[in-house]
Amino acid sequence: MTSAPEKTVLDVAREQVLERGVGLSQEQILEVLRLGDDQLTDLLELAHEVRMRWCGPEVEVEGIISLKTGGCPEDCHFCSQSGRFPTPVRSAWLDIPGLVKAARQTRDTGATEFCIVAAVRGPDKRLLGQVREGIKAIREDGNDIQIACSLGMLTQEQVDELVEMGVHRYNHNLETAKSHFANVVTTHTWDERWETLRMIREAGMEVCCGGIIGMGETVEQRAEFAAQLAELNPDECTMNFLIPQPGTPYENYEVVEGKDALRTVAAFRLAMPRPLIRFSGGRELTFGDLGTKQGMLGGINAIIVGNYLTNLGRSADQDLEMLEELNMPVKAISDVL
Numbered sequence: 001m002t003s004a005p006e007k008t009v010l011d012v013a014r015e016q017v018l019e020r021g022v023g024l025s026q027e028q029i030l031e032v033l034r035l036g037d038d039q040l041t042d043l044l045e046l047a048h049e050v051r052m053r054w055c056g057p058e059v060e061v062e063g064i065i066s067l068k069t070g071g072c073p074e075d076c077h078f079c080s081q082s083g084r085f086p087t088p089v090r091s092a093w094l095d096i097p098g099l100v101k102a103a104r105q106t107r108d109t110g111a112t113e114f115c116i117v118a119a120v121r122g123p124d125k126r127l128l129g130q131v132r133e134g135i136k137a138i139r140e141d142g143n144d145i146q147i148a149c150s151l152g153m154l155t156q157e158q159v160d161e162l163v164e165m166g167v168h169r170y171n172h173n174l175e176t177a178k179s180h181f182a183n184v185v186t187t188h189t190w191d192e193r194w195e196t197l198r199m200i201r202e203a204g205m206e207v208c209c210g211g212i213i214g215m216g217e218t219v220e221q222r223a224e225f226a227a228q229l230a231e232l233n234p235d236e237c238t239m240n241f242l243i244p245q246p247g248t249p250y251e252n253y254e255v256v257e258g259k260d261a262l263r264t265v266a267a268f269r270l271a272m273p274r275p276l277i278r279f280s281g282g283r284e285l286t287f288g289d290l291g292t293k294q295g296m297l298g299g300i301n302a303i304i305v306g307n308y309l310t311n312l313g314r315s316a317d318q319d320l321e322m323l324e325e326l327n328m329p330v331k332a333i334s335d336v337l
């Protein structure tokens with residue numbers, strides 16, 4: 001008598017993640033990350049099915065604007081906005097009319113989310129005052145877009161203040177696996193970041209958290225990171241691929257190879273069946289046009305249009321055309337309110 005063939009990790013994922021909505025464990029994620037290129041198509045198809053089953057066909061579109069650029073005191077080794085590295089980025093503030101205009105342009109693309117970002121360790125009184133004034137001015141402009149913020153680490157008082165301003169989602173990335181974090185950042189800890197995320201969740205804001213792939217982490221650490229994010233269970237997970245920035249310690253790092261990046265995207269989807277998974281920085285460099293489409297068919301269901309802070313993204317029109325071609329409707333604001 002011959003025994004039944006052993007189940008592959010994709011068979012297991014089909015039953016566990018697709019049918020039951022239970023994300024893969026760290027060991028299972030690692031197995032997926034080790035699949036060969038010959039299984040990539042099957043993997044992407046499964047990740048797409050999982051996304052369609054648990055999230056639906058809509059794509060959330062977000063615009064992002066930098067309120068305060070550069071001159072950050074922290075030393076995140078990937079970041080061109082750190083004031084500690086000789087990068088070409090100079091410190092600058094955006095004024096309120098500029099913010100209102102960017103929010104209006106974002107709304108006009110059909111985006112439902114507008115994220116206000118600042119390069120800081122955490123916000124001070126001046127920055128929070130600007131955010132408050134900015135949100136008020138956006139609303140006075142008749143713009144009902146949802147506001148998200150990314151302003152670094154927060155105190156409980158600041159969390160409460162943001163809730164009171166009507167900020168509904170907060171982005172704070174864990175950036176990489178806990179075991180790798182100290183190699184990437186020395187001026188604060190992974191646990192400090194986790195603490196901010198805990199406060200955001202408890203205050204009732206949506207949690208947006210992700211990181212950057214390609215910062216010298218091992219494949220085991222990629223699996224560890226996906227499992228740690230799954231444990232956090234964010235409303236949105238933002239996936240970036242390293243863009244080696246001139247002047248930073250990572251300026252000579254290799255860009256993540258396209259197939260490897262797609263495999264990682266799909267593995268993260270199988271780890272987290274329900275959250276939005278957003279393609280953020282680095283997708284053009286890593287994937288080009290074709291790969292972006294493959295990613296959208298491999299588990300991604302949210303994108304950022306226009307600029308990604310210090311790197312030019314594609315134009316909003318190009319992305320919206322791509323979504324139309326893929327038959328993926330942009331999530332309407334009435335669906336999210």
Ligand code: SF4
Pocket residue numbers: 072073074075076079080081082083118119120121152
């Ligand atoms: S805290 Fe943010 S802005 Fe500052 S160096 Fe790190 S990633 Fe860059």
